[in-house]
Amino acid sequence: MKKIIRVLAAVAAGLVLAGPGTLATPAAAQAAAPAGDATRLELPRPTGAFAVGRDTLHLVDRGRKDPWVPTADRELLLSLYYPALDRTGSPAPYMAVAEAKALLTDRGELGDYVTPERLAATRTHSKAGALPRPGAGRHPLIVLSPGFTMPRASLTTLAEDLASRGYVVAAVDHAYESDGTVFPGGRVLTCKACEQVFPDRSLHRVSDGRAQDVRFLLDRLTGPRSAWRHSWLIDAQRIGMAGHSIGGAAASAAMAADPRVDAGVNMDGTLFTPLPEAGLGGRPFLLLGGDPTLLPPDLNDTSWEDNWPRLDGWKRWLTVTGAGHPAFTDWPVLGDGAGYPHPETPLSGTRSQQITRAYVGAFFDLHLRGTPAPRLDGPTPADPEVVFHRS
Secondary structure (H helix, E strand, O other): OHHHHHHHHHOOOOOOOOOOOOOOOOOOOOOOOOOOOOOOOEOOOOOOOOEEEEEEEEEEEEEEEOOOOOOOEEEEEEEEEEEEOOOOOEEOOOOOHHHHHHHHHHOHHHHOOOOHHHHHOOEOOEEEOOOEOOOOOOEEEEEEEOOOEOOHHHHHHHHHHHHHOOOEEEEEEEOOOEOOEEEOOOEEEOOOOHHHHHHHOOOHHHHHHHHHHHHHHHHHHHOOOOOOOOHHHEEEEEEEEEEEOHHHHHHHHHHHHOOOOOEEEEEOOOOOOOOOOOOOOOOOEEEEEOOHHHOOOOOOOOHHHHHHHHOOOOEEEEEEOOOOHHHHOOHHHHHHHHOOOOOOOOOOHHHHHHHHHHHHHHHHHHHHHOOOOHHHOOOOOOOOOEEEEEO
C-alpha cells in the first residue's frame, strides 16, 4: 500500500454512534489511549476567534448501494465542526487506536517513530458535544473530503481552523475508502475500493461516487428533516467544498453534480473525473498544488492543464515550493512532532499548515462571505513559497 500512496502522490474520531443519524457517548474501546504530556503529539491551534465544537454523525443512504460492497447500503461518517461556546464540551479524540494502527501499517516509515496509541492520543483543539456559540446566526458550510486511503481525521487541522473562523465543517469518511475507519458497532471498514480501482485504473469511480455522497449528505444536513441536531447553524445558501488528493477531484465532481456547492478547492489532486465541457456555471475554483519539482521526472499528469479552460468562473492555480503530496494534511505536523523527517514533504509541518489554512480560508472568505482576500491576487513576500501559475 505504501507504493500505492506514492503512485497517487505522483499522479496528482469523534463520538461513537448509536445508529444512523444519531450521536452517543464514546465507547471505552474506541477511545484513544492516554499519553504523557511530555510526549503527546498536538495539532496547531486554530487561528480564528471562536472555540470549536465537534459532533459525529453516521449517515446511511437507504436508496443507494455501496459501490465497493454492493450488498451494503452506502454509509458515511461525518465529523461536524462548528463555532462553539467556550469552556463547554470535552476534549475530542483525534482518532481511534484501531484507525491509527491501520494508518501506520500502511505507512511503515512513520510507524518507526510513533505508536498507534500515541498517534490516536494526538491533542486536538475541538470539544466533543460543546454548545453552539449563541447569537451568531447561520454559518457557511464547508465539506472536506480526504485523500484516498486517508481518514477524515487527516484534515483535522484545517477543519478546526475553518470552524474557529465561523464556518460549519463536515469532514467525511467515505465507507471502504480508507485504510481503516471505525463505524458504529465497532466495525473497522477497510479499503475495499483499493482492491477494485487500482488493477483497472478506474480511480474516477472514487471521485464520481464521492460526488453522490456529497449530494446525499447535503440533503441530510440542510433538508427539511435534517439528521444533525445543530442543523440550524448551517446557511444552506453558502456551501463550499475542499478535498485533498482524490478528495480534491471529488470537489469539482460534486460541483458539477450539485449546484448547491458554490465554491471548491482541490488540494493536490489529479482530476480523475474531468470537468464538464460546459464548465461549473461560473462558480469559483482554486487549484492548490504541491511542488512540481518533487514529482518524478517521467510523470505525465496533464489533468490540471487539460481541465483549466473548463473552469469558467474565478480561478487560481497555485503551487507551494517544498510541499509534497501530504503537505495539505496533518501528516507533516504529526511527523515533526514524532521526529519523522517526512522527506516527501521538505516544507515543515508548521509552514505547510500555515499556508494551507491561510489560502483555503481566504478563498472561502472571499467567495462565501464576500470578504476581500488580497493574498489571492498575486505573489506576496509574506508567503514566498506560494507560486502563482495561472489566474
